[in-house]
Amino acid sequence: MGLITKTIGLTGWASLAAAGTFVAFTRKSRIENIPPTDYIFNSTLFRRYNPNNSPVTQDIxxxxxxxxxxxxxxxxxxxxxxxxxxxxxxxxIGFRYQRRFLEKKWRGSKTADQLWDQKDLAASSYDVGTKLVDHFEVVSKTPTSIIVRCGDSPTITEVRESDGLFEMTAEIKTEEGVAEFGLKSVFYNGLKGFEGTDQPMPWHVQWLHQLYDKVLMESAVRTLKP
Known part of the structure; x- marks a missing residue:
């Protein structure tokens, strides 16, 4: 997710134009903190991959x-x-840059069983065990939620220094006439010795990640329209 830092570097009038376009494109998405009582913090997945309960960077x-x-x-x-x-x-389109970046670095014979191409990413049903772009693996799936483990290669199955859970949710609220979508991020250093330390992302990196989340959200929602 940190690759967003490589894509935001415009200056002067170009920055102002880009900022205006971004605000217009993402104005309907909002960022919130995940409540401490959220189920993800009490899940088997969180306890398995963050066994030392290290501090997290989180948002939705x-x-x-x-x-x-x-x-x-x-x-x-x-x-x-x-x-x-x-x-x-x-x-x-929101994930296009990161997908191509990871493809250039990691696509090969050892990752041939993973999803790389746009058409395959669009067609997948994302069952548990699905791996994509050597950076994500589906670890949970319900009718309203799909969770991927992120932060490093899915070929590294043990506790990792760079680790996290990224949940995509879709809930139909018939009485309100809307569907509510969520992108929930929980990042942490799973190794022992980081208990009680600061969260893994400094504030400015988390801010960039939140901007990236908004782009991913808007580009995903556009694919759902007739």
Missing amino acids: CIRRVPLATIKPELLEAEGKLAEAFCAGVWSG
Whole structure:
């Protein structure tokens, strides 16, 4: 996720123009803190990959979309909206730069079983065990949620220095006439010896990550429209 820092470096009038475009593009998404009582902090996954309960950098990006603006077929079968949203995150234009960056570094015979191409990322149902771009692995899937482990190669299965859980959620709220989408991020250093230290991301890196989350959210939502 930190690759967003490589994409934001404009200056002068170009920066102002880019900032205006960004605000317009992401104005409907909002960033919030994850409550300490959230289930993810009490999950088996969190305890397994952060066994020392090291400090976390966390946030959630939320976007509400009218049901009338979503492809009807995605609302008919349970779980289809979450799958399509997840596919939109990884196959959408927002992830294009990071996908190409990781592809140049890590695509090869040892990672041939992973998802790399845009068409495959768009078509996947993201079942548990699915690996993508040598940086993410699906570790949990329900009708409304898909969680990937992130931060390093999925070929490294033990506790890692750079680690995290990234959850994509899609909840249909029929009475309100909307679908609510979420991108929940929890990052940490899973190794022993970091208990009681500062969170793994400094504030400015987390801020850039939050901007990136908004871009991923908007590009994913666009793939759900008729």
